[in-house]
Amino acid sequence: MTQAPTVTAPAALCLGDDALVLAQRLGEWAGHAPVLEEDVALANIALDLLGQARVLLSLVGDEDELAYLREERAFRNLQLVEQPNGDFAHTIARQLYFSTYQRLLYQQLANSSGPFAPLAAKAVKEVTYHQDHAEQWTLRLGDGTDESHGRAQRSLDALWRFTGELFWPVDGLDIDWQALEEGWRASVTEVIGRATLTVPEGPQSGAWSAGAGRQGLHTESFGRMLAEMQHLHRSHPGATW
Amino acid sequence: MSTVTADHAAAFDAAVAADERVEPRDWMPDAYRATLVRQIAQHAHSEIIGMQPEANWITRAPSLRRKAILMAKVQDEAGHGLYLYSAAETLGTSRDELLDKLHSGRQKYSSIFNYPTLTWADVGAIGWLVDGAAITNQVPLCRCSYGPYARAMVRICKEESFHQRQGYEALLALSRGTPAQHEMAQDAVNRWWWPSLMMFGPPDDESSHSEQSMAWKIKRHSNDELRQRFVDICVPQAESLGLTLPDADLVWNDERGHYDFGPIDWTEFWAVLKGNGPCNDQRITQRRQAHDEGAWVRDAAAAYAAKHTPQAQQAQRAQQVREEATA
Amino acid sequence: MSSSTEWPLWEVFVRSRRGLSHTHAGSLHAPDAELALRNARDLYTRRGEGVSIWVVPSTSITASSPDEKDPFFEPAADKPYRHPTFYEIPEGVKHL
Numbered sequence: 004m005t006q007a008p009t010v011t012a013p014a015a016l017c018l019g020d021d022a023l024v025l026a027q028r029l030g031e032w033a034g035h036a037p038v039l040e041e042d043v044a045l046a047n048i049a050l051d052l053l054g055q056a057r058v059l060l061s062l063v064g065d066e067d068e069l070a071y072l073r074e075e076r077a078f079r080n081l082q083l084v085e086q087p088n089g090d091f092a093h094t095i096a097r098q099l100y101f102s103t104y105q106r107l108l109y110q111q112l113a114n115s116s117g118p119f120a121p122l123a124a125k126a127v128k129e130v131t132y133h134q135d136h137a138e139q140w141t142l143r144l145g146d147g148t149d150e151s152h153g154r155a156q157r158s159l160d161a162l163w164r165f166t167g168e169l170f171w172p173v174d175g176l177d178i179d180w181q182a183l184e185e186g187w188r189a190s191v192t193e194v195i196g197r198a199t200l201t202v203p204e205g206p207q208s209g210a211w212s213a214g215a216g217r218q219g220l221h222t223e224s225f226g227r228m229l230a231e232m233q234h235l236h237r238s239h240p241g242a243t244w
Numbered sequence: 245m246s247t248v249t250a251d252h253a254a255a256f257d258a259a260v261a262a263d264e265r266v267e268p269r270d271w272m273p274d275a276y277r278a279t280l281v282r283q284i285a286q287h288a289h290s291e292i293i294g295m296q297p298e299a300n301w302i303t304r305a306p307s308l309r310r311k312a313i314l315m316a317k318v319q320d321e322a323g324h325g326l327y328l329y330s331a332a333e334t335l336g337t338s339r340d341e342l343l344d345k346l347h348s349g350r351q352k353y354s355s356i357f358n359y360p361t362l363t364w365a366d367v368g369a370i371g372w373l374v375d376g377a378a379i380t381n382q383v384p385l386c387r388c389s390y391g392p393y394a395r396a397m398v399r400i401c402k403e404e405s406f407h408q409r410q411g412y413e414a415l416l417a418l419s420r421g422t423p424a425q426h427e428m429a430q431d432a433v434n435r436w437w438w439p440s441l442m443m444f445g446p447p448d449d450e451s452s453h454s455e456q457s458m459a460w461k462i463k464r465h466s467n468d469e470l471r472q473r474f475v476d477i478c479v480p481q482a483e484s485l486g487l488t489l490p491d492a493d494l495v496w497n498d499e500r501g502h503y504d505f506g507p508i509d510w511t512e513f514w515a516v517l518k519g520n521g522p523c524n525d526q527r528i529t530q531r532r533q534a535h536d537e538g539a540w541v542r543d544a545a546a547a548y549a550a551k552h553t554p555q556a557q558q559a560q561r562a563q564q565v566r567e568e569a570t571a
Numbered sequence: 572m573s574s575s576t577e578w579p580l581w582e583v584f585v586r587s588r589r590g591l592s593h594t595h596a597g598s599l600h601a602p603d604a605e606l607a608l609r610n611a612r613d614l615y616t617r618r619g620e621g622v623s624i625w626v627v628p629s630t631s632i633t634a635s636s637p638d639e640k641d642p643f644f645e646p647a648a649d650k651p652y653r654h655p656t657f658y659e660i661p662e663g664v665k666h667l
Contacts (some may be wrong), residue, residue, distance in 0.1 A: 043321070
């Protein structure tokens, strides 16, 4: 049953889709991580995100209808989170960019009096750990071997163009976006520097000005990801699982 | 045998006879150690390879609830593999050595994971039947004579209690669902039932390691005993599910107080064990690939640690001081 | 290609709740102490089993040898006067 949309629905969809899509991507790592301990760690992060997604989507309607029956253009997640896993360095760069953003965002939401405050207060603890995990690995890959340094730098560079979108205001969220962007930049710059890596140059929003994930415009690999995620559910209309 | 060794052997035998636990630094017969390493390693490898058939469905799980459950379960399997590798390491074998033996085919894992998961219902069938069989095998291992193995099993059994239930619940939802879902569930049970029975190993009269393991209290019950226990548990569970077990000979035997069941196809068992199952190559290839592709990550972390240990940092500072002094 | 260096082994101790001591939970591999702590958190407290974790390099532990068991531990067994039940107190005497 889909409830009547509330004023918080568009924002809940943005945050919920971010968490859902990144959980889906991290779920692809199961059984493929570079070391078994990391299989456990990545699954923990994915489970936290999936939990957040379920709470957020349930504010909007039925979680499964929203996850499984929307078309690609109806998803409101950032393009950053839908980017394919790539190698471990790529996944860590994506984690670093996103978890830093998510922590700062949820921290502000937790301190606000808005409808997301209770949820954000719980999530911010989870996300703080995600950020720590990403930072620890950024340091080790950046300041590890020549090979890992190269891979880490290439990943930071490749994903940089998807980070501009992080700071586009989302309707319904009571956020100081400028402070968020400054905090994000300071935090990410500090870690990248400590990791002996270089903060990428270039436009953060990408060369593409037509819009991005929050407007329902996604990258090509996203459709394939959704097809995989949704096909079983859609093959049995109305079934319960 | 020297007197010292004879004393040790007597102490070991007495400890096992008295149901005391053998601990890592205790003296133990070489063959006991070798048997444990082989069994614990095989068990650990089974957890790790066992992640694959189920992880195959994480990205396609049909509801978010099921996705979370499956992710947590596959994660537990990685964790259980780690507990078991730790237990094996107390016997003086490193995890790298064990993984090497897995990757090169010198150590085995449970053959059940060489069967494919073709539909979503297979996830349910694995939980109900494969985890069910595993638990039947594992519960007695909590009292195994080797302390670290027994402790790992206690932890694993406690955590695994949700694995079987979630599988049963998933199958029940399918069985009571649409006709297509019901058919999916029945098909999965048809495919997983016999391989599950094979999980208990060859019949007692053909099992090469059983007798000695029982004497050492590594093993507490025979293969056939545990298999019978499992069949007896499953029959009423299948009835409640509304699904049929694919064995025309399955019938209650009042005299024995057990269910009789049809003959197991041991030719298939040995073929899969020898590497000719549907997924043997695929499973090992994926495992080896994950390990090889992760090598640069493990190396990076080791290199970072070497640079950042307190000693390394001290040496670095000393070097700086020398450089400044000579500048 | 395979990694040349295996990460060292760490022993993990978990305090399950405040007021209790840390107890040995198991071991794991990690390249350094920071990651050992984090791996321990993910591996040994997934179900809320802990409020505090210690990790110790396995090589840093010095253990008594099973061969020394008798000289180490048996002498303590015949000193019952260390235990309160050794002493006879007349019935009715309280707070002792």
